[in-house]
Structures are given as C-alpha cells and as structure tokens.
Amino acid sequence: MQASATRPGFTALFTPKLLTVLREGYGLGALKADIVAGLTVAIIALPLSMAIAIASGVPPERGLYTAIVGGFLVSALGGSRFQIGGPAGAFIVLVFATVQAHGIDGLILATFLSGFILLAIGFLRLGTFIKYVPYPVTVGFTSGIAVIILTSQLKDFFGLTLTGAEPGPFIPKLQALAEAAPTVNAAALLLALGSVAVIVGLRRWRPHWPGFLIAVVAATLVAWALGLPVETIGSRFGGIPQMLPAPHLPELSTEKIMAVLPAAFSFALLGGIESLLSAVVADSMTGRRHRSNSELVAQGAANIGSALFGGFCVTGTIARTAANVRAGARGPVSGMLHSLFLLAFMLVAAPLARFIPLAALAAILAVVAWNMAEKHQFAALLRSSWGDAVVLLVTFLLVVFRDLTEGILVGFGLGALLFLHRMSEAVRVEHGVSSLTDQPDSGEGPYSAANATDDDVVVYRIAGAFFFGAAAAVGAALDRIGGQPKACVIDIGSVSFLDSTAAATIEGFVRKARQQGTNVYLAGASQPVRKLLRTHGMRPPALRFYSRLDDAITAARRDAAN
Known part of the structure; x- marks a missing residue:
C-alpha cells in the first residue's frame, strides 16, 4: 500500500504539460509572452531548419515540414513546458547515411518507425534509463557530430566543385575536398565568411537579435544585388513549395521495413537522448521538472506526424529550447506558435527562399558545429581520469571515423565496464x-x-x-x-x-x-x-x-x- 502511494500513476507520468499549464490558469499576459517567444524561436528556426535539411541530403522544405508538424506535436503533447522540437544538427550524420543507403522514402519510413519505437520506450517507462548514458559518451558523440557537420559544410562554404558525388566517410570526404581545393569560389567564400562575422558579431553585441536570419537575409541581398556567381536554393533545388503536402503513409513492406529498421532504432536512441538532454537544460534554466516518459511519447507522436507529412526525424533542440526560455515563454503554447509562425513564413515567403545562397546556410551550420563542439568539457575530461579519457576518445573517434550508433554503443559499454571496475575496487x-x-x-x-x-x-x-x-x-x-x-x-x-x-x-x-x-x-x-x-x-x-x-x-x- 505504501509503495503504490509513493509511485506516480499513469496520469501523473503521461499528462502533457500543456494541460498542466492550462489547469494552473493561462491568461492574456501569458499568451502575449508566448507569442513573442514563439515568434523569436521561429525566426531562429526558419533558416536553421532549411540548413539542416540540406546538410542531411534532403530538400530544404523537408526541414520546414519537420519543424512545423513535429515541433507542434512535441509542444502540444510533451512533458516539458519549454521544449522546442524540430530537425537537429545531431541527426545530420544519420539522416545523410540513411538517404544514401535507402533514399528519401527509406528515410521517411525509418522516421515513421522510430516514432513507434519512442512510443514504446515512453509507455514502458524506460525513459529514466536514458539518463544513465555516461557524460564522456555524451561529450564524445556531440563533439564527433560537430566535426562531421563542419566537414560536411566545407563544400558549400568554399563553393567547391567536385568531380563526382561527395563521399560520406570522413577520410574520403577530406580527400575529395582537398582535390577540389583549386575550384574555390571566392564569392561564395566571402559570403560565408561575412555571414559568420555577422552571426558572431550580433551574438556578442546584440545577443537578442536574430543573427541567423539577419545573416541569411544580408547574404541573399548582397548576392542578388551584385549578381554573384554562387549556388542558391533555387539553382540546386528549384525553390520550396508554399504549403504543406497532404499527409500520406510511407511505403510499407516487410522487406523495406527490415532494411531501415536499424536506422529507425538509431533515430529513436539519439532522439531520446537529445530530447531529454534538452528538457534537462530547460529545467536547469527555469527550476521546473519535465516528465521524461511523457516527453518520449510526444517525440514518438511527433516523428510519426512528421513522416506522414514528408518530414524526417524530430527531437528536442537544445539551442532553440534555450532561446525559447530566454525569450520569456510561459508554457508549451510558445512552441506550438513557433510552428504556426513557420507555416505562415512558408506560405508567404517561400518564393523568396530560392535566392538564398547555400554558402550562407553553410555558414550557419559552421557556427552551430563550433557551438556544439564541447571544447572545454572535452579538455576537462581528458584531464580528469584515464578511464573517462578512454571512453571519451573511443566514442569521439568511432563517431567521426566509423558510425554514430556504433560510437554511442561502444562508448556506453566501455563506460559501464569502467563503472563496474570502480565499484568492484570500492568493496x-x-x-x-x-x-x-x-x-x-x-x-x-x-x-x-x-x-x-x-x-x-x-x-x-x-x-x-x-x-x-x-x-x-x-x-x-x-x-x-x-x-x-x-x-x-x-x-x-x-x-x-x-x-x-x-x-x-x-x-x-x-x-x-x-x-x-x-x-x-x-x-x-x-x-x-x-x-x-x-x-x-x-x-x-x-x-x-x-x-x-x-x-x-x-x-x-x-x-x-x-
């Protein structure tokens, strides 16, 4: 009887925070604050969602579909008051590899299946176990992803022309980029450097201004006014549509499902880790507590919804969630409004997106990669103990040179063995x-x-x-x-x-x-x-x-x- 009294029930674990906020009383003042926060985050998410999609090997509109549909469901159903969902830089490596192996249809199916896996993890109340991923593993795979994102943007950053398709593996990619070094496009490089300068400068002197959007708009105006010979969204993708596609199920067949199932599990694993880390960051900034299993259920529903509308994997995004908190959000309504604002931007401004230089989007992701690389934590772990240093380096090197999932699993295994060794020595x-x-x-x-x-x-x-x-x-x-x-x-x-x-x-x-x-x-x-x-x-x-x-x-x- 005592155990059942202290153990939270189904309702306590899985009630969305949206209902909690509405029950507490949601007035006009809170709505005004959430409108401002939602608009702020949407301005950040607009160029970033397209940049992540392009880096992942899919058309830019897929990133917007993901942020609009997935982001809305994450906020409406999630266990965090402030979580902002959408495409994340951490997924670029996995999404690109999945597209290369199975095409966009395979990516959408893997996203669809990962949603059901996340639903199962949440309803089985396994979300609490994700927190046991060792800190050196988290730093190792985050830093490894940052390196891969940065190298994936070098082609567009420098405006390089490759003789063939850009290789996926790290070493062949660097070799191909080095061979294409003589084809540097000076205009693209100057636009990229200028965009980085604008983003970094505004972050330092005007931190509340939307640096990403200002950099993209400025680069677009300069490229258009001067007629610079640089590649744009229009020249590569033909622009983006002005509306969401009609929802439809991905192609379902036993053969296709078995082929993409490993990718689906990878999406679910990384999505669960990333979303709960983001929720923890929001908790630390606000003093609130999220519901981990409810959050995973929402992530599952968001991935299913995103796939139905042609998007790809959704997760909680740390940078946009932190921006949401700093902008004064009061609850999940701000995240829902962020998605609606993105939809409005797409409906109104889609024809203008074709003029955006890819070099400017590459600059955005270069800055994202630099911020993702947890440099101080990486150095601190290298100095802390030999065990943590080994786990960190093995995870980092496997992510960069082999595979993200392999890096996480091997790093987690080494971390567990290290923990058992330390515990045995403590007896x-x-x-x-x-x-x-x-x-x-x-x-x-x-x-x-x-x-x-x-x-x-x-x-x-x-x-x-x-x-x-x-x-x-x-x-x-x-x-x-x-x-x-x-x-x-x-x-x-x-x-x-x-x-x-x-x-x-x-x-x-x-x-x-x-x-x-x-x-x-x-x-x-x-x-x-x-x-x-x-x-x-x-x-x-x-x-x-x-x-x-x-x-x-x-x-x-x-x-x-x-």
Missing part, C-alpha cells in the same frame, strides 16, 4: 574483532587487525556493493583466512547491494568452511538478502543469521567454547 573486506564494546576507545576502529585477538573466532566485515564484479576479490579475501578457526563471523551490514553471484560466493565459502569444521555466522543481513541466500541453499545450521553483530559474535564464541 572492502576488513578483518578483526568487530564489537564496539570490545574496544570502545581504541581509536583504530572496530575492524583493526590489531583487535583480532581471538584465534577461535574470526570476524570479517564486507562493505560496499557486493556484486559479480567484486565477487572474485571478496572470495579470495575470505579464502585467505589463516589457520582453522572454530567459527567465522561475516558482517554484511554495510553491504549496499548483494546479487546472486555474491550469494554463490558466500555459499562456496560456507561449504568449504563446514568441510574444515568451521561454523559460519552472518550478521546484518536484510530480509531480501536472507531470502536470496536461502534460495542458494544457505539455511541453518550451515549458515546462521543474526541481525546484530554483537549477537553473532556472542553466539560464535559460545559455540566455539563448547
């Missing part, structure tokens, strides 16, 4: 008379070896997490008991956790001790631990249980004397 086995009443003022502690004066009764204390990683070390320590004492007392009152491997280790020690004529007494075992040991055959008289250590020592000495 202590101490030998000595353990009753505080025996040595009240020794100053050495109850487990000092100097207190072990009774040859007939030996006392050991195990402290820490006694699990499979530490079982071998603990077993070896117990096996080193000198002589043949008549009784052995094992105090596990300071054991924070004991698993079946540890129980089997105790069982093996007890069996060996009994063969040598030594009785074993266990002190401080909780009821769950006693139940586990009994499952492994540890029952009196083979093993005798006592709640208090003094009682176990008294019984051991009494039996040894008889």
Whole structure:
C-alpha cells in the first residue's frame, strides 16, 4: 500500500504539460509572452531548419515540414513546458547515411518507425534509463557530430566543385575536398565568411537579435544585388513549395521495413537522448521538472506526424529550447506558435527562399558545429581520469571515423565496464574483532587487525556493493583466512547491494568452511538478502543469521567454547 502511494500513476507520468499549464490558469499576459517567444524561436528556426535539411541530403522544405508538424506535436503533447522540437544538427550524420543507403522514402519510413519505437520506450517507462548514458559518451558523440557537420559544410562554404558525388566517410570526404581545393569560389567564400562575422558579431553585441536570419537575409541581398556567381536554393533545388503536402503513409513492406529498421532504432536512441538532454537544460534554466516518459511519447507522436507529412526525424533542440526560455515563454503554447509562425513564413515567403545562397546556410551550420563542439568539457575530461579519457576518445573517434550508433554503443559499454571496475575496487573486506564494546576507545576502529585477538573466532566485515564484479576479490579475501578457526563471523551490514553471484560466493565459502569444521555466522543481513541466500541453499545450521553483530559474535564464541 505504501509503495503504490509513493509511485506516480499513469496520469501523473503521461499528462502533457500543456494541460498542466492550462489547469494552473493561462491568461492574456501569458499568451502575449508566448507569442513573442514563439515568434523569436521561429525566426531562429526558419533558416536553421532549411540548413539542416540540406546538410542531411534532403530538400530544404523537408526541414520546414519537420519543424512545423513535429515541433507542434512535441509542444502540444510533451512533458516539458519549454521544449522546442524540430530537425537537429545531431541527426545530420544519420539522416545523410540513411538517404544514401535507402533514399528519401527509406528515410521517411525509418522516421515513421522510430516514432513507434519512442512510443514504446515512453509507455514502458524506460525513459529514466536514458539518463544513465555516461557524460564522456555524451561529450564524445556531440563533439564527433560537430566535426562531421563542419566537414560536411566545407563544400558549400568554399563553393567547391567536385568531380563526382561527395563521399560520406570522413577520410574520403577530406580527400575529395582537398582535390577540389583549386575550384574555390571566392564569392561564395566571402559570403560565408561575412555571414559568420555577422552571426558572431550580433551574438556578442546584440545577443537578442536574430543573427541567423539577419545573416541569411544580408547574404541573399548582397548576392542578388551584385549578381554573384554562387549556388542558391533555387539553382540546386528549384525553390520550396508554399504549403504543406497532404499527409500520406510511407511505403510499407516487410522487406523495406527490415532494411531501415536499424536506422529507425538509431533515430529513436539519439532522439531520446537529445530530447531529454534538452528538457534537462530547460529545467536547469527555469527550476521546473519535465516528465521524461511523457516527453518520449510526444517525440514518438511527433516523428510519426512528421513522416506522414514528408518530414524526417524530430527531437528536442537544445539551442532553440534555450532561446525559447530566454525569450520569456510561459508554457508549451510558445512552441506550438513557433510552428504556426513557420507555416505562415512558408506560405508567404517561400518564393523568396530560392535566392538564398547555400554558402550562407553553410555558414550557419559552421557556427552551430563550433557551438556544439564541447571544447572545454572535452579538455576537462581528458584531464580528469584515464578511464573517462578512454571512453571519451573511443566514442569521439568511432563517431567521426566509423558510425554514430556504433560510437554511442561502444562508448556506453566501455563506460559501464569502467563503472563496474570502480565499484568492484570500492568493496572492502576488513578483518578483526568487530564489537564496539570490545574496544570502545581504541581509536583504530572496530575492524583493526590489531583487535583480532581471538584465534577461535574470526570476524570479517564486507562493505560496499557486493556484486559479480567484486565477487572474485571478496572470495579470495575470505579464502585467505589463516589457520582453522572454530567459527567465522561475516558482517554484511554495510553491504549496499548483494546479487546472486555474491550469494554463490558466500555459499562456496560456507561449504568449504563446514568441510574444515568451521561454523559460519552472518550478521546484518536484510530480509531480501536472507531470502536470496536461502534460495542458494544457505539455511541453518550451515549458515546462521543474526541481525546484530554483537549477537553473532556472542553466539560464535559460545559455540566455539563448547
């Protein structure tokens, strides 16, 4: 009864924050604040969504579809008050690889399937486990993605002309770009550098101004007025449509589903991590708390909705979410309005988008990549410990040179092994008379070896997490008991956790001790631990249980004397 009272129910876990905000009372003042915040974020998202789409190997309008449909559903259904959903730079690598392997139809199907995977993760309440991704893994894959985004923009940044298709892998891409170095377009390079200067300058001196949009508009006006020979959205894609397409299901076939399923799982994994990280950032800025599983359910619905309208993967976006908070948002309505403002921009200004130079969009993503690269955290982790440095570097190098999913999984595995190693080293086995009443003022502690004066009764204390990683070390320590004492007392009152491997280790020690004529007494075992040991055959008289250590020592000495 007590457990059910403290454990949150379905409603508490999955009620969208939009309903929570409306129940609290949503007035005209809050609506005005959300309109300003939504417009601010939409101005940021407009050029960024198109830039991410182009870098991902899809037409720019796909990025707008993703931000409009996916962003609206994330805010309407999500577990965070301030989350802004849309296309994210973190997905560029995965989306580009999926398009290369399966085409745009395969990308949309993978996005559609990833939505159902995220729904399952959310409804199964597995969102809390995503937080266990080690920090070095997060920094490693974020920095790796930043490097890949930056290299993917070099072609348009410098206006290079390649002899063939741009390679996907990192090293061949750099080789192809180096071979095309003589084809640098000076006009494109100057536009890109100028755009970077505008963005960086406004961020420093006018941080509240929409630097991305101003840079794109300025570059577009300069390129059009001077007739610069640079590639634009119109020359490469023919412009963007002025309306959303009609929703339709992606092509569903068993063969196609099995082909894109690995990409779908990658989208879901990265989307879950990225969205919850973004929600945590919003919490830290506002003092609020998000509902992680509700957020994942919303991300799932958003990915399904995005795919139905021809968009690709949606996730919570840290930079736009932070901008939403700084702009004074009061709740999810600002995110919903951001999507509606984007739709209005597309309906009104779509014909003008064809004049946007690709060099300006490349400049935007270059700045995004520079900000994504967690340089200070990267350097700090390299200095912190050898284990964290190894996890960081392995994740980073695998993401850059191999594959994003492989980098995350291998980094997580190494991080888990490192954690188990550290936990096993934290387990202590101490030998000595353990009753505080025996040595009240020794100053050495109850487990000092100097207190072990009774040859007939030996006392050991195990402290820490006694699990499979530490079982071998603990077993070896117990096996080193000198002589043949008549009784052995094992105090596990300071054991924070004991698993079946540890129980089997105790069982093996007890069996060996009994063969040598030594009785074993266990002190401080909780009821769950006693139940586990009994499952492994540890029952009196083979093993005798006592709640208090003094009682176990008294019984051991009494039996040894008889």
